Amino acid sequence: MIRQLEKFFDKIRRDGSCRHDRAALLVRDDQLLKAGPEDFCEVGQDLLQQLNIVALAIGEPQIPFHHLWLPRLALDDKQIVPLDTETRTFLHDIPLVRQRGGHIDTAEVAEQLGRRKGVLVEGLGIIAGGPATVEQAYVNFSTVCHALFIGYLLQLARGILQPVELRQLRPLLNRLCRPISVKVEDLLIGPFVDPGVARKAIQQAGHRTVDLHLVDSFFGNVSCHINQQILISQTGASLDDLVGCIDAVADDNSCTAGLTASSELPAHRAIYETNDAAVILHGHPKFTVLMSLFCDNQDCAVLDCWKECPHIRYLGDVPIVAGEVGAGGIATTLPPVMMNGIAVVYGHGVFAAGSTDFRQPLRALIELENWCRNEYLRRLDQRIIL
Amino acid sequence: MTGWRGRLLSVDLSRQRIWMEDLPADLLHSYLGGRGLGVRLMRDHYRTDPFAPEVPLFFSVGPLCGTLVPTSSRLSVVSRSPLTGAIHDSSCGGSFAWHLKAAGYDVVKITGVSPEPVVLAIFGNKVEIKPVKHLWGAGVAKTVAALNPAGGAAIIGPAGENLVLYANIVTGEGNSAGRGGLGAVMGAKRLKAVLVDGERAVSVADPVGLQRGINDVMRLLNASPVIFGNLGFSEFGTAALIDLLTQRRMVPTKNFRETHFAAASRYAAPALRRLYAPKKQGCHDCPIACKKALRGRQRLPEHGSLSHFGALLGISDPASVVQSGQICNDLGLDTLSAAVSIAALSEARGEFPSGEQLPDLLRLIAHRQGEGDLLAQGAQRMTAELGCPQLAMTVKGLELPAYDPRGAYGMALAYATSNRGGCHLRAYPSAHEILRKPVATDRFDFAGKAWMNIVAENTNAAVDSLVACRFTLMAAGLEEYATLLSAATGADYTAARLTTIGERIWLTERYYNQMNGFSSNDETLPERFFSEDGSSGDGLSVPAIDRKRFFEERQRYYRLRKLDERGQLRQDYLDTQP
Numbered sequence A: 001m002i003r004q005l006e007k008f009f010d011k012i013r014r015d016g017s018c019r020h021d022r023a024a025l026l027v028r029d030d031q032l033l034k035a036g037p038e039d040f041c042e043v044g045q046d047l048l049q050q051l052n053i054v055a056l057a058i059g060e061p062q063i064p065f066h067h068l069w070l071p072r073l074a075l076d077d078k079q080i081v082p083l084d085t086e087t088r089t090f091l092h093d094i095p096l097v098r099q100r101g102g103h104i105d106t107a108e109v110a111e112q113l114g115r116r117k118g119v120l121v122e123g124l125g126i127i128a129g130g131p132a133t134v135e136q137a138y139v140n141f142s143t144v145c146h147a148l149f150i151g152y153l154l155q156l157a158r159g160i161l162q163p164v165e166l167r168q169l170r171p172l173l174n175r176l177c178r179p180i181s182v183k184v185e186d187l188l189i190g191p192f193v194d195p196g197v198a199r200k201a202i203q204q205a206g207h208r209t210v211d212l213h214l215v216d217s218f219f220g221n222v223s224c225h226i227n228q229q230i231l232i233s234q235t236g237a238s239l240d241d242l243v244g245c246i247d248a249v250a251d252d253n254s255c256t257a258g259l260t261a262s263s264e265l266p267a268h269r270a271i272y273e274t275n276d277a278a279v280i281l282h283g284h285p286k287f288t289v290l291m292s293l294f295c296d297n298q299d300c301a302v303l304d305c306w307k308e309c310p311h312i313r314y315l316g317d318v319p320i321v322a323g324e325v326g327a328g329g330i331a332t333t334l335p336p337v338m339m340n341g342i343a344v345v346y347g348h349g350v351f352a353a354g355s356t357d358f359r360q361p362l363r364a365l366i367e368l369e370n371w372c373r374n375e376y377l378r379r380l381d382q383r384i385i386l
Numbered sequence B: 001m002t003g004w005r006g007r008l009l010s011v012d013l014s015r016q017r018i019w020m021e022d023l024p025a026d027l028l029h030s031y032l033g034g035r036g037l038g039v040r041l042m043r044d045h046y047r048t049d050p051f052a053p054e055v056p057l058f059f060s061v062g063p064l065c066g067t068l069v070p071t072s073s074r075l076s077v078v079s080r081s082p083l084t085g086a087i088h089d090s091s092c093g094g095s096f097a098w099h100l101k102a103a104g105y106d107v108v109k110i111t112g113v114s115p116e117p118v119v120l121a122i123f124g125n126k127v128e129i130k131p132v133k134h135l136w137g138a139g140v141a142k143t144v145a146a147l148n149p150a151g152g153a154a155i156i157g158p159a160g161e162n163l164v165l166y167a168n169i170v171t172g173e174g175n176s177a178g179r180g181g182l183g184a185v186m187g188a189k190r191l192k193a194v195l196v197d198g199e200r201a202v203s204v205a206d207p208v209g210l211q212r213g214i215n216d217v218m219r220l221l222n223a224s225p226v227i228f229g230n231l232g233f234s235e236f237g238t239a240a241l242i243d244l245l246t247q248r249r250m251v252p253t254k255n256f257r258e259t260h261f262a263a264a265s266r267y268a269a270p271a272l273r274r275l276y277a278p279k280k281q282g283c284h285d286c287p288i289a290c291k292k293a294l295r296g297r298q299r300l301p302e303h304g305s306l307s308h309f310g311a312l313l314g315i316s317d318p319a320s321v322v323q324s325g326q327i328c329n330d331l332g333l334d335t336l337s338a339a340v341s342i343a344a345l346s347e348a349r350g351e352f353p354s355g356e357q358l359p360d361l362l363r364l365i366a367h368r369q370g371e372g373d374l375l376a377q378g379a380q381r382m383t384a385e386l387g388c389p390q391l392a393m394t395v396k397g398l399e400l401p402a403y404d405p406r407g408a409y410g411m412a413l414a415y416a417t418s419n420r421g422g423c424h425l426r427a428y429p430s431a432h433e434i435l436r437k438p439v440a441t442d443r444f445d446f447a448g449k450a451w452m453n454i455v456a457e458n459t460n461a462a463v464d465s466l467v468a469c470r471f472t473l474m475a476a477g478l479e480e481y482a483t484l485l486s487a488a489t490g491a492d493y494t495a496a497r498l499t500t501i502g503e504r505i506w507l508t509e510r511y512y513n514q515m516n517g518f519s520s521n522d523e524t525l526p527e528r529f530f531s532e533d534g535s536s537g538d539g540l541s542v543p544a545i546d547r548k549r550f551f552e553e554r555q556r557y558y559r560l561r562k563l564d565e566r567g568q569l570r571q572d573y574l575d576t577q578p
């Protein structure tokens, strides 16, 4: 357990989701194991006593939603519903816990953590639970961060903040929107003929995508089509640690050992079937996800945009389509728009394909995210209210 | 009442009496339904001999049954196992549960022994006990054809009639309530079948909230590779596991002497699809439809049956493997226990049967004739009688399923601590160790597995009481099911509350077992797994299990469960529970 604590404490402090000096991780073993600031550990210890779970992550997010956003919501708002589709599937909603008379009622936090994977606590930050493993606490924490990040920045660009807060946040936003440098030339060069090399290339591309913060490590997926089979990262695998976590799935389904392949396998397969692609990279770059949610269409009748929007919209010249994960959804909507090798799924992420190796799709992914960062700041400056 | 019916139908076959009882709301809220409620209702009988007339046999459904919640039409059958002596529940698909709810009951309780073979026919408030002497001895298919049930049916075959200790109860559609021999409990009561039908709709407290919750679960199911993926259970059935476990080198082969059977691909899911072109079929209203149907009532067997009638006996002919499973289903025999018993006898004799010999052997077991009588006692009793107890691949008397514990240490621990004996379904560690849900864990590491199993044992006890299908946990979790349960019943459930209920059910079962003499001495594995290596290869090493680490983690399990060093609960545990 101590190994797990160290591994995920390190991750949570380095993945950019929260302030690196304001994150704590607590694990129930024969004794309580903890790491992080004392005040967080105290709250965490109190909570673990009230909950039947193994781990707890507590942290102050990069953008202080717990100071800025929560107090601005109506008092009868009990939760925030994620706007990005990927986290909404898993989180449903994020309960809000307000302070009472300047202090935090841990019984109320525990009650809410008994319902949902993570909560936002006024004045404190995000708390997420891991029912069975330490990794779950980490994943839940990052997922809540991701959802709030997208939700908040969307509201910001829609103009809900006071100018004074915006001025306060601007340096942070500038920093978050700094362009990513396009470092791709050192990746393995294709075309790949040897499955062993292809596996290495997948590991390398996955690692780089996480390092560049183009995906949280447990989301996203990477694949390569080689010798009538798709080599693809497994479901729930950490993209920065894919050794032993790549499945081979034969084009003709002649073996079912790939049962554990990524849930996006149908989409990857459909893209390979209809496009001249050898590799596919799928990430959830935050600003691209965010920008895909802006829609200028004022009087549209579609309610569930994420799955039912029939239009192809664009971020620059990159198409956006809607669709659910799985066979009936993006596996149908994506392939027709992948002719330039890259497309965005509404509120979810980016699929980028390459005809030889991962250099080209990674470059495309970075360039798109950089374009979106720039575009976001531009929108913010214009305060376009939609 | 919304969600539940609040009614129990009681039938005493000795006195031919039938009456209804109200189920107290607090029991329903504290034990939900299905397994939990059945286990609670066993409180006055857990020490009763499983073949004594007084022992009750419960058919129990859950508060979500009859709603549109995916996979909620499942039944629990609960009593004491004649095979193991432990408390036993069995989750079973088909349409019986749905029809029982439509008839207006949460539970049917059957006690007594009928003087002659009978069928219990329930249609709403009209309940009859009908003699069926002519069907005694008939297989399940013939019984279904003769009774031609309009609603649900639960039937025993010759195995149950002849008190084979691992006889199953089989539904009209061919789903089994398996493992612990509850078919024999039914046979001892001379109850050939229960037929049930009715036309009462289930009302729910918050239909809009329920529909929202259903949409959430469907989204998660759609995003789950194990369920709706290209190679998932919906496409290929649980047979999809054959290739996967072969690749992981954890296929019990030749009575668990080896862990790899290269010829398994001959009866793996893709091969069966080519050979049989099966159609998708599901339990009542299930969107997943993981069953693979052939002509008539026939189906392809599940993963465990295929593997144990294949690799475990060293047979690779797909026709034989499929046929063995189908014969067991008709005789009402548990496939896993039958195969493990045969494997143990084969190892003792130094010769495994051929595919051609199996059909006759299975019939001999069901009729307890010749060698079949020996095998009908199960592997543990049989090997004790033969003087080779080390060959019984059992825990607490229950034959082990088709996951070799040397290939997954959480599974190894789960077999040991399981309340119903060597069973993969209590903690279902293959979910995380093999299928990576809800999170992937290292299958060759004991670290964290005690806690992981506790969480899963509690979760599964709750899910078995709702009653939903385990496979939904490859996508959704208690969080989603709490929302659904709240919407159906109008009470406020959370994941944490369901966990507490699951824990209560688990500990109650454990308490019954403890009072029946089970202790830490029973919570280990057959010696083979600690002293013989598995079949390494393909760059994968499958060593014997480290005994010291195994017992360390088992002791940790006891500590985390707040049991004493011998795994015992406080004597007054039941007094503290509703």
Ligand code: SF4
Pocket (backbone or CB within 6 Å): B071, B093, B094, B281, B282, B283, B286, B287, B288, B289, B290, B291, B469, B470, B471
């Ligand atoms: S998934 Fe399969 S076993 Fe489960 S309820 Fe559906 S059809 Fe039945």
Ligand SMILES: [Zn+2]
Pocket (backbone or CB within 6 Å): A086, A219, A220, A282, A283, A284, A348, A349
């Ligand atoms: Zn994605």
